Amino acid sequence: MVYSIFISENCKKSNLYGSNNILKDEYILRIENVTKDFPGIRALSNVSFKIKKGDIHGLCGENGAGKSTLVKILAGVYPHNTYEGKIYFNDEEIKFTRFSVRQAIEKGIAIVYQELALIPEMTVGENIFLGREPEHKGTISWDRLFSDAKEILKKYKLNIPFAAKVSALSVGKQQMVEIAKALSQEVKVLILDEPTSALTDAEIKSLMEILKYLKHNGVTCIYISHKLEEFFRITDNITVLRDGLVVDTVKTADTTEEKVIAMMVGREMKERFPVRNRKIGEKILEVKELSTQDILSQGKIAIKNITFDLKKGEVLGIAGLMGSGRSELVTTIFGEYGKHVTGEIFLEGRPIKISSAREAVNYGIGLVPEDRKKMGLVLMQAIYKNISLPNIRKFSNALSIDKHKELNECRKYADSLNIKTPSLFAITESLSGGNQQKVVIAKWLMSTPKILILDDPTRGIDVGTKYEIYKLINQLAEDGIAIIMISSELEEILGMSDRILVMHEGKCTGILEQKEATQEKVMALATGTKNYSEV
């Protein structure tokens, strides 16, 4: 039988469940050789592992390792014909087709997403039963809806008022509403995709309690997180993914955080980064005790007490997981948080206050933002208009723009950055991601900044263009521009930076010199692993 062959093979591969006499129904989910491609990138490659019934199974890996893609396949977001491989649920192969999310929920697999998917202006009860409102002859039976909602909240000991508006709840409570929504659908496998990224410590603790209670009630959980210590508090097994491959599945009790980190980052460094003549000059920027309130969720601190300096010709890397406050740090410097900021910023020794992007630009700071489509480019406009947008003053007087001069300048930068396009009049949207990024960089280069901030500049860009961007960054540093570069890729940070500032939960957990920095050290600081910080 196919099934028994699979079991024996897999047991040989991963020496984790030593014996061969496994009960058939011990595994609620078996993932066999799943491969998923996106245009230009293989997100998952031959992924196989199993999840025990009633377990809390941790799934970890760096950004882009394939965790989210995998759980989206399990939850039916990607129907079965969009990936290769097989998935067995209670020994039955599942093939979700159209309306696949619905099918997955009917089977009993539900996912609580990273981004909350609730309707803020509706009550808890309405959200739990959204799309499944109990009806009586075509009208919603509100009494039943709310009594059912109350029942579910009580059953799973979720301390949330069923008639409260979701918008009035804290993020942690909202997360619990999501969980209640999943549980109300008789869920057997609950997938939590980074549930704690927005929670406070107390909320995390109560989430852990709930998960333990669910486990007690026979619900299986797949738990994704960037915070390693959570795995050790709650999971039974951990599967580590890297670059779309399963590194290993290990019993939590048999491993340590250090081992998991080594598995997550265990790549070898290749010659992927061009060499730079390091010519580091005097201090240009100094940031002292910078803190920012999160504008969106009240009371939450986006960044806290960050202190660092930056020198001419230096590349300062900022490492940190998503949501660690790394983007908030640079947008704070760029004036995005206006008056919600405390702390001091010194530019060339003089104290400055930056409360809008305009002021930042006037001080000679440029920002290549994280989301180039949303914040970096006017996609519907011609390339040259995007390049000259922050610089039109250079080509214009009060009355008019000297378009010929403008085009001439834009051409220089487009040529030197090797932007591949038939014409500068082409719509920016028509360019590839890498070339769009070059347009964003070109527009800031033209403004001749003193400091250039690049927020994840190579995200979603192919390897060849990445190399070009690395060379460009080196060139700029050699020309004396101070560079702050955020990256999600550890290798990139290690390969490009002179110093690395590591962030975790809005705080700076360390600044490493290039010589002393290793992937393990950075990862340990970024995941807030306490016993690792003295390494």
Next chain:
Amino acid sequence: MKTLDFTRKIKIDIKTYTLIIALLFIWLLFGYLTGGIFFSSRNLSNLLRQMTIMSFLSIGMTLVIITGNIDLSVGSLTGFIGIIAAYLQAVMLPEILQGLFPNLSTGGLGILSTIITIIICLLVALLAGICQGYIIAYLKVPAFIATLGGMLIFRGAILGVSGGRTIVPVENSLRWVAQGYLPKNLGILVAAIAIIVIFLMSLRSRSKKKQYGFEIKPFTYDFLVASAYSVLVLGFVLIINNYRGIPNPVIIMVVIAILVTYLANNTKFGRYVYALGGNIEATKFSGINVQFVIFKVFILIGLLSGVAGIVLTGYVAAGTIGGGMNYELTAIAGCVIGGTSLMGGKGTILGALIGTLIMASLENGMSIMNMSVFWQYIVKGLVLILAVYVDVTSKKSSS
């Protein structure tokens, strides 16, 4: 290998092109249905004058819509300025001026009154634009709501100023602004100047291109293009002169259209308007004061509503309480037919003018044919929907 090619292709705005075809189709249809009356010099002259008031509004509206906003108050503001103009001329100014300058002739007093009226009206319109612009750009009230409020407020103010009555009379000089004609000789002179300017601009563009090393088209090509424009200008003036000359408001319209087109295409302000309509976040992140740009756009449309109000009163020769009613909707329709995207970021002044001309042509043609007013509304509504449908489908097929 040279990957960048900077020659601007003979890029004809496809959108404007289909629009012109649609316009010609409508004209030919009416020409046929009215047995040629539609094409008489007299009617063409009237048609152009009819579109002028709306054209001021749709020129301003184009910029507003490009920024991703909307202005629902322009109709009421036009009516309000119109009633102020009439009130000044019929009630307030005659007494004051006669007191101040007892020696001036009636004609002289009239002209003085008109000049003062125009200045005051433009100032009031400017103030209205500043208020609405401030509320929208700085107090962050959504433009739809702020200008909906403005629409009601100005409509109320019209009733307040007029006391519910039509205000007459207005001075002849004000009527001349809206109803008069440019003497025929002067018309020819204007055409000649325009033609000289067209050729000079063409030459200047060539020398600039040469200076920066851009490819330039053969001289004959540029010469032919400039000649074609010249023929259009001259032909237009000759046809219009065949009746009574170029109507004054048409001159105002052309001047404003050229100014605003220049503003949109050749100044920082215009560049920022398009950029923030396309992506306000990216524009802000480029260090641009987007609030101030939006503020200025609303000031501009306020001023243009003022011009519309003055011309309206001169044209009707009275201040009426229904003045400017529903003009905002026609202006928006004109912009949208002219290819301005309600999502922001796209649109041209020329397109808006042609869109307005299409709406005016429908009204004019159907009036000549003695079609009932109810049909006129229905047809205009259908054309609007059809235009947007064509726009949507053409976008789908292109993407």
